[in-house]
Amino acid sequence: MKRSFILAAVLAPLLVTGLAATAQADPTERIKVDAGRQFFDANCHRCHSVDADKASYGPLLEGVVGRRAGTFPGYPYSKALQGAGFVWTPGALRAWMEANDELLPGTKMRHVGITDPTVQDFIVTYLASLQP
Ligand code: HEC
Numbered sequence: 001m002k003r004s005f006i007l008a009a010v011l012a013p014l015l016v017t018g019l020a021a022t023a024q025a026d027p028t029e030r031i032k033v034d035a036g037r038q039f040f041d042a043n044c045h046r047c048h049s050v051d052a053d054k055a056s057y058g059p060l061l062e063g064v065v066g067r068r069a070g071t072f073p074g075y076p077y078s079k080a081l082q083g084a085g086f087v088w089t090p091g092a093l094r095a096w097m098e099a100n101d102e103l104l105p106g107t108k109m110r111h112v113g114i115t116d117p118t119v120q121d122f123i124v125t126y127l128a129s130l131q132p
Helices: 002-023 027-043 090-103 117-128
Strands: none
Touching: 027 117, 090 117
C-alpha cells in the first residue's frame, strides 16, 4: 500500500514530463518532415494529392501509412494493386518508391526509382505526419 503510493508519487511526474515531451514537436522529426515534403513535391506531387478535397491522377496519399494497399475509396486501381492484400508500412513504402514495378508487377504507377534510403526515409516520415 505505502510502497505503491511512493511508486505513484515517483512515477507521476515522470509520466507528465514524458507526455509533455511527446506533445512538443521533436526538432529532428520536424526537419525530416520538411525535407520529406520537398522531396515529395519534387517526385510525387504531380500525380498524388495529399488533400482529400483535391482530385489527383494517383490515389490520395494522406493517411496512406497503415492503409491497406489499393483501398482508397473510388480510386480506379490496377488489378495488381487491388489484389495486393498488404498494408502500407514504412518498409513497403520504401520498397515501392525504389522499384514499385518489382514490388508489384502490373501496377500502373510509373517507375520513380527513389533509391537513396535517406530520401525514402524523409518521404515516409512526411507521409506518416499526414494522418487525417
Ligand atoms: C507519374 C505519376 C506518378 C508519380 C510521379 C508517382 N505516383 Fe504513386 N501512383 C500513381 C498511380 C497511377 C498509382 C495507382 C497505381 C495502380 O493502381 O496500380 C499510384 C499508387 C501509389 C501508391 C499506392 C496507394 C494505395 O492507395 O494503395 C503509393 C503508396 C504511391 N503511389 C506512392 C508514391 C510516391 C511516394 C511517389 C513519389 C516518390 C509516387 N507515388 C509518385 C502515379 C504516380
